[in-house]
Amino acid sequence: MDQGKNPQSSTVLELSEVTRAYGKETVLRGVSMSVQPGDFYVVTGPPSSGKSVLLRLVLGLEEANSGSIVIHGNDVSSQGPQSRNIGYVPQSFALFPNKTVRDNITYPMRLDKADKQTVQETLDRVCELLTIGDLLDKRPDQLSGGQKQRVAIARGLAKQTDFFVLDDPLVGLDFKLRERLIDDLKRTRSALGVTFLYSTSDTLESLLLASRVGILANGLVVEEGDLAQVYDTPEAAESMRSLGFPESNFLEGSISAGRCSTPLGDFGVSQQGAEGQVLVGLRPEHILVGETVEGNLSVPAKVLFTEDVGGSEILYLDIDGTPLSTVLGADHPALEQLQSGSTTLSIAPESFVLFDPKTLTRIAQGVRRG
């Protein structure tokens, strides 16, 4: 697989204990994270968790109160944006209305006094990647929404550098357009062999784009790692919540004498000695519908509503007042039998992930009866 990595190059970006407060309001409480060459690194987390602030600190548009920001081995914490040489695709795209697409894209390079040949080569490359070569002589008001967005992304990417910051560039775009731009962005990163640091609070966008993720919550990166690893073994409850569509189910549980009881039933716990209240996470896709499996919890459920999302159906269920969601492939045989409004769920004990209710970090998972 093409990960575009160059084994000889060093860490692209390293943040250590970075803080940022506005007056009494602390937004970042000590963020540490590292971005490696060729990463499509997605910073995600709830809205207003400080993602944009984090990116502005990396870009040098704001200064951190404390901590260090190191780019390609150089501590740039106290340097301005110019010395950092980062390409930037901002959230809102202001194109110059009176300039052609060509001039819009090349303007920042000409400001940087790039030579003519470099400008032309860079222009050709980004235009090919974003398929906007036939728009070069048009003005923004002659473009569709999607075309404008691609031009704006092209302008951000038309820079002689190997590190780009993209601040939620697809927010508010319609579904089909986003689908296309997600492909464009991945292909572009890989073709240029560069590194992307990207922010979004959209779950599906994070999952579709990221090679690595950093989960920002309560002013901290609570977890970072390869996408599939964080998805499969989240160490923080927020990671489990932020990564996954439909969103994971969270239940209250309590551990006593090595067993955890929840509204869905009780099961053994992997960690000896854990006691008391826990937050229990359960991914929708780990809930089986219309099957019985030996050793699984068997739970009768009421079907409230099904939502057809094309290739899959999301089921919204009620278990004696506890809401639960699950997801099935659109061709799943159980869907035929749901008209009656009730069904039986089967859940493997090891699908339950147990988090400390205070620190929201993982303490154990469910296990089968010994």
Place this chain on the structure above:
Amino acid sequence: MADVRLDSISKYFGDFAAVRPTSTTFAEGTVTVLLGPSGCGKTTIMRMIVGLEKPTTGKVYFGDEDVTKLPTKKRKIGMVFQYPVIYKGTSVAKNLELPLVAAKMPDADRKKRVGEIAEIIGISSLLDTNVDRLDNAGRQKVAVAREVARQPEVLLFDEPITNVDLTSKLELKRALKTLFTELQQTIIYVTHDQTEAMSLADNIALMSAGRIVQFESPRAIYNNPDDVFAGWFLGSPGMNFLQNCFVVEGSSLVSPLLAENLPVSQQAQHAVTMAIRPEQVQASLTEQPGFVQANVKNKAITIGGRFLLDLSVQDITFKAVVDHGIGKEAASSMWVRLPERSLHLFDAKERKIESGLGSGSR
């Protein structure tokens, strides 16, 4: 209650065809969703049904009655818009009752109907609440309930759940689904959101560039699109459209994507595009009969934890949605099968070809 019939209606703004000549029927007691991207003409069709836009040609019928020249207020319709229309400063119950009072409905009947509708849409406990205290989703429920309570012949919804947050969106969608199931009213619903359309519609009228390109149940369109647009627009991601990767030799479809040649109809000679939905590509980590080897170019996670893979066979690239376990383990290459029954062929005009594929196998 009545059906709604469009007889060759069109709408031109100068040379621009917002709606090309269209004849269709929205059946009595069913939910039809007009679905399509912005600018496809769906809102213009709705505006002509409502009477806010005069058709350039053609007629609109409610049942047997030609309403083309009737002003909006004389058409027996109820409308719900993107932003809830409510009577501020009064209770939810008052909001629901006002049109019924104006129609001089007897008190007992009125109370009964308001109670029933409020129950179905889930606002019974809010009847005495001042509407000013409700959030957007709550207000929209009130607006819906009021229009429903009037029992118009036709109910029209124009993107009614676009302007609410995600949680409320789901709640409203659920309320509407319950309502639509219980009511069996003639409902026409405009949206650009395919999930809404797939979840709420009895039938989808899928629109593109001023035309209804397909009018069928959501599953029928999804599984068997009449043209390339329908296959692309529904689904996330939409179908893979593959060109220059197959030939039809006599009555056989031959492609490096297929382990064996497939029998096809005579019409298949005209095929220029072969298509398959990403989730219908079968995948295996080990070699299997009937499967071909594919390179894995890219991996991502999608709905329900499944993996969305970018694959290639020779220089043909396509997407596949596979189970989590397979996607996670997949390294640089794997094996795939494009099942015959999941393959679609389209001609140079992007229209479906009756390919005969899948007729012999299930």
